[in-house]
Amino acid sequence: MSEATEIRKVAIVGAGLIGVSWATVFCAAGIDVSIFDASEEQRQSALGRLDANLKLLRESGLHGAEDAHGKAVVYDQLEDAVATADYVQESVLETIEAKSRVARELDALVGSKTLVGSSSSGIPASAFTEDLANRDRFFVVHPVNPPHLIPVVEIVPAPWSDTAHIPVLRALMEDIGQEPMVVQREIEGFVLNRLQGALLNEAWALYREGYASADDIDRTVRAGLGLRWSLMGPFETIDLNAPGGIADYAARLEPLYQSVAQSRTEPQAWSVGAIARAKEELAQTFAGQSREARARRRDEWLLALKQAKAERD
Amino acid sequence: MSEATEIRKVAIVGAGLIGVSWATVFCAAGIDVSIFDASEEQRQSALGRLDANLKLLRESGLHGAEDAHGKAVVYDQLEDAVATADYVQESVLETIEAKSRVARELDALVGSKTLVGSSSSGIPASAFTEDLANRDRFFVVHPVNPPHLIPVVEIVPAPWSDTAHIPVLRALMEDIGQEPMVVQREIEGFVLNRLQGALLNEAWALYREGYASADDIDRTVRAGLGLRWSLMGPFETIDLNAPGGIADYAARLEPLYQSVAQSRTEPQAWSVGAIARAKEELAQTFAGQSREARARRRDEWLLALKQAKAERD
Numbered sequence: 001m002s003e004a005t006e007i008r009k010v011a012i013v014g015a016g017l018i019g020v021s022w023a024t025v026f027c028a029a030g031i032d033v034s035i036f037d038a039s040e041e042q043r044q045s046a047l048g049r050l051d052a053n054l055k056l057l058r059e060s061g062l063h064g065a066e067d068a069h070g071k072a073v074v075y076d077q078l079e080d081a082v083a084t085a086d087y088v089q090e091s092v093l094e095t096i097e098a099k100s101r102v103a104r105e106l107d108a109l110v111g112s113k114t115l116v117g118s119s120s121s122g123i124p125a126s127a128f129t130e131d132l133a134n135r136d137r138f139f140v141v142h143p144v145n146p147p148h149l150i151p152v153v154e155i156v157p158a159p160w161s162d163t164a165h166i167p168v169l170r171a172l173m174e175d176i177g178q179e180p181m182v183v184q185r186e187i188e189g190f191v192l193n194r195l196q197g198a199l200l201n202e203a204w205a206l207y208r209e210g211y212a213s214a215d216d217i218d219r220t221v222r223a224g225l226g227l228r229w230s231l232m233g234p235f236e237t238i239d240l241n242a243p244g245g246i247a248d249y250a251a252r253l254e255p256l257y258q259s260v261a262q263s264r265t266e267p268q269a270w271s272v273g274a275i276a277r278a279k280e281e282l283a284q285t286f287a288g289q290s291r292e293a294r295a296r297r298r299d300e301w302l303l304a305l306k307q308a309k310a311e312r313d
Numbered sequence: 314m315s316e317a318t319e320i321r322k323v324a325i326v327g328a329g330l331i332g333v334s335w336a337t338v339f340c341a342a343g344i345d346v347s348i349f350d351a352s353e354e355q356r357q358s359a360l361g362r363l364d365a366n367l368k369l370l371r372e373s374g375l376h377g378a379e380d381a382h383g384k385a386v387v388y389d390q391l392e393d394a395v396a397t398a399d400y401v402q403e404s405v406l407e408t409i410e411a412k413s414r415v416a417r418e419l420d421a422l423v424g425s426k427t428l429v430g431s432s433s434s435g436i437p438a439s440a441f442t443e444d445l446a447n448r449d450r451f452f453v454v455h456p457v458n459p460p461h462l463i464p465v466v467e468i469v470p471a472p473w474s475d476t477a478h479i480p481v482l483r484a485l486m487e488d489i490g491q492e493p494m495v496v497q498r499e500i501e502g503f504v505l506n507r508l509q510g511a512l513l514n515e516a517w518a519l520y521r522e523g524y525a526s527a528d529d530i531d532r533t534v535r536a537g538l539g540l541r542w543s544l545m546g547p548f549e550t551i552d553l554n555a556p557g558g559i560a561d562y563a564a565r566l567e568p569l570y571q572s573v574a575q576s577r578t579e580p581q582a583w584s585v586g587a588i589a590r591a592k593e594e595l596a597q598t599f600a601g602q603s604r605e606a607r608a609r610r611r612d613e614w615l616l617a618l619k620q621a622k623a624e625r626d
Binding site for chain 1 (some may be wrong): 435457458463464465467492494495496497498500501502504505506507508509510511512513514515516519520523524525526527528529530531532533534535536537538539540541542543544545546547548549551552553554558559560563567569570571572573574575576577578579580582583588589591592595604607608610611614615617618621625
């Protein structure tokens with residue numbers, strides 16, 4: 001149960017991978033959830049998938065066997081799932097059509113204080129909440145998939161969202177062990193995908209132009225940049241990378257980075273040929289390893305990092 | 314001693330932080346090193362600093378107490394340090410003047426098969442090796458500071474470097490436990506700092522334009538992007554982030570990232586005002602924590618990751 005907020009009952013709308021992962025996060029934090037999905041198949045499998053996620057957290061030692069879980073109940077009707085919810089986490093298909101339809105339905109069903117967060121990774125709330133009666137209580141609350149392994153959450157208001165609710169959303173996310181950040185106003189890609197995109201665009205350009213293999217570019221990140229960035233963001237990193245801190249670093253290295261930026265003022269497509277080459281190279285690099293095994297290895301690593309951070313704090 | 318290469322004796326030229334960290338890597342791998350620095354003070358403190366680094370690795374369990382170390386000897390004359398070296402790792406001050414002077418001296422002193430790698434993080438080898446008699450055996454071998462905690466190494470040939478030596482350098486770096494990657498031809502910032510710069514430039518733009526606080530931008534990386542990137546590079550990450558792999562991901566998300574690139578075709582300076590604000594915000598975020606304590610916390614984290622990866626392999 002959340003201490004810092006008045007949010008006690010949470011509804012999960014959309015019970016795919018992301019919705020069930022959100023249910024995992026809330027339940028592990030002791031918050032009851034009601035679950036709805038338009039697909040009967042998803043509804044029937046939701047609790048089994050939730051239990052598997054919770055088992056993973058228990059086995060990793062991140063959640064003690066003795067710790068109380070929130071209860072999860074699956075409903076056949078959206079109305080029943082959200083009727084008494086203080087907070088709705090919506091994770092339906094990422095199309096404007098699907099987001100708009102569900103937003104309209106929620107607008108008519110939720111209580112007068114209910115907050116709604118959409119898991120949208122790219123579509124801003126302004127694209128599907130403008131005409132709602134309760135549009136001041138709709139936000140994007142964007143996780144990284146899956147949120148029970150990766151804690152960051154982007155909270156993004158639409159122009160008409162009441163920003164007085166942002167501290168409540170932030171406190172809710174902190175209470176359940178996530179790491180919320182606030183994007184002050186809408187921008188394409190929000191912050192996370194813009195940062196990822198900037199690095200990806202440069203990686204593709206270097207690859208397309210033949211400066212390094214895909215595996216060597218990947219190594220530069222996994223055996224270099226990514227190690228520090230798993231503990232510290234880019235600003236904290238550069239603050240420690242010059243004797244006089246961030247301003248000293250900027251004085252020394254901004255000319256280099258400005259020059260890098262000036263060399264990329266005419267963005268090129270990733271290019272069909274480069275994508276085909278990268279696909280082929282990755283197939284060779286990971287020959288004999290199934291996608292499932294690779295994803296499992298990644299998830300075990302994320303769990304180990306989560307555990308290591310929990311032990312340090 | 315290196316098995317895959319014929320490199321048995323290594324000289325470290327420049328015994329500052331990076332030079333001594335390189336000595337640590339070689340000694341921990343069982344390779345003897347001879348050390349030279351033009352500064353008597355650096356020469357006198359070098360072995361003490363080397364021992365402290367080796368002690369850190371031993372205490373973390375990364376290097377057993379029973380494991381044999383390479384021997385390190387400090388010489389007062391460059392000539393004596395490099396006379397019989399198969400490989401010279403040069404880590405002097407990063408100015409063209411200093412790099413040029415030492416390169417000329419090494420050119421006259423090294424044996425007929427000796428390879429020379431410069432720790433240069435930005436100055437390409439072509440800027441200080443053009444006139445050397447042995448210029449085909451000079452390369453940039455760029456570590457991330459400190460190499461005994463961060464394994465990636467960029468190997469960058471000058472236009473006249475003999476690329477037949479690249480597999481030898483790569484094998485040497487692998488033998489000593491580093492993670493080498495090859496930049497096929499010179500480019501400003503090489504690969505690592507171009508990738509870091511692309512992300513930093515976007516981070517500064519978002520901060521300058523008021524989209525998020527420095528701490529929230531940092532959180533997006535340390536609690537999001539950086540977690541996966543500490544195990545997998547950007548290409549491997551997106552290959553696992555779409556059901557059909559990297560080509561499927563490109564088909565779905567390239568339009569978003571192209572749009573991000575198109576929004577940044579007129580690069581702005583990081584801006585004096587934004588740098589001053591970020592400095593102030595970081596001072597508040599880390600109030601009461603010394604830079605030494607923060608750097609120690611970072612290094613402990615890097616050691617823990619190194620250990621976790623060693624245990625998985």
